[in-house]
Amino acid sequence: MDTPAFLPLPLGTDRRAGVEIEFGGLTETEAARIARDTLGGETMASGDHELRLTGSMLGDLEIYLDTALRDRLDGPLAEIGLDLSRTVVPIEIVTPPLTFDQLPQVDHLCAALRTAGAIGTRDGIFLGFGLHLNPEIPGPGIADLLPTLTAYALLEDRLRYGGEMDVARRVLPFSDPFPRGFVDCLAGARDWTLDDLFDACLSHNATRNRGLDMLPVLAHLDEDRVAQALDGLGAISARPAWHYRLPDCRIDEPAWSVAAEWNRWVLVERIAADADVLDRLKTAWQGHRAALTTLRPDWRAQVGEILAQAGLT
Template structure:
């Protein structure tokens, strides 16, 4: 039998689950793509040619492509140090940093009908010389997906986090991320203590309890699924207070911030649709309450057993997902 990753479509973007928000509007998603090999200006030129619009430099290492088919697209050197540009020494350092610091393209929220153009842009960037995470030893470039939450309720949010936590180990094993990203602390796995709590008690939590437990167990943005922007959107004061001075680095937005995928933009067979569809497995599992609760019970049994190993859980998740055939539902 083919692995699930081999069965996921690469030529189309599967719909989210649910497809619409509680107000009936199609759920949108912002996309962030990190890569090397191009300057900010060169990347801006590619975006403008592919999507239309007018490119404008707004700071030393920041460009804005205004009026594209998607709206305004941001392009920058992905480091907070770019804000200190201006001195000869700092400018030289920033220019040299491109060897390991990525250029980042940040899209506005995209509707389902706009997602296919992402892979056309990916192809154009690759042709222009964009480099991905596996092109060098110290490159840790990623793709961040920001699907809009369906509703600002615990019922809409917690099952998705629960589903991700239960299959995160499998997601990482089925298509391992680049060694540089595993070493760097940008996309660490959720602590097992947090997964245990999600599996056992998650369905009983209120939204406030969920946020409090998350802030206690994993008060960092460096996770494969970073919920801090969403929680700050939902409860500004609670999150800002818990994170103290670091809270200012967390922007508020009503989205899931999925940070796990590598950017493999220079590899011919890689597609953004594939990474998107790996996320849809999470949402579709979350939408199947019976399957999600069954997997949570399986996790508890696995953790309480004395003879199980990590490969046992990975094999079990693979079997469960194969039974559900989540990639086939539409």
């Protein structure tokens, strides 16, 4: 089955994007071998249960068993724990920032992993494997950040409950939705500065467990302020990129593709680039919240109507 084409990002030019793929069914060694055979390059061990593929068509990739156990335990008991954890803990492949022309190779790699037996999030009740996309932000200013953040917040219910997200990942805490009060702030924002954005984000979202994790971007802009707000909750990898972690990884399903998930993010940016549509969504959200009889599905229906009227799908 042909996968959809990757659509270009509408905001800014020459923006790169990293990709993180979580899956089960293979060991990290098997996954590294398949990545090497598919993309070229050389593999080497870079730690316990961690390998690095260098010189590939996608640059240098990290491939590892994604669990804190590998960093905290030693000896035979640690190995037993790691082996048992493989039923629910994913292997993760992390790419460097990729050019737009390189992105189709990610789907090519996923197809090879699927053929070799990789499994996705719907293969078990408690798997919750995800696909994380890290598109470079178009710039560091409030005008570069606020429209996209607002567009995502207003579209999140549609992305989350519109039949695309596995129930297990909705329940697990790794990609929780933005609090409704935070969406209220964004929908009502007027003449915000970066300080206002920091205040709103950190007061409502002092956690990485969001469908759109803002902490890496904020840490890139002011690492000390983020560290102070988290107050010891953990280090943040600062980078000038959105950390979009909402999508499932359904790598074992032939109809699934990274491109389709990427294009959902592109829709967010298309809305951010259209001030009229974004204003209509903000106004509709405020009306939705003010009405006493509306339910959550009502908002998803409103979003669908507004996007259809604007020719955005």
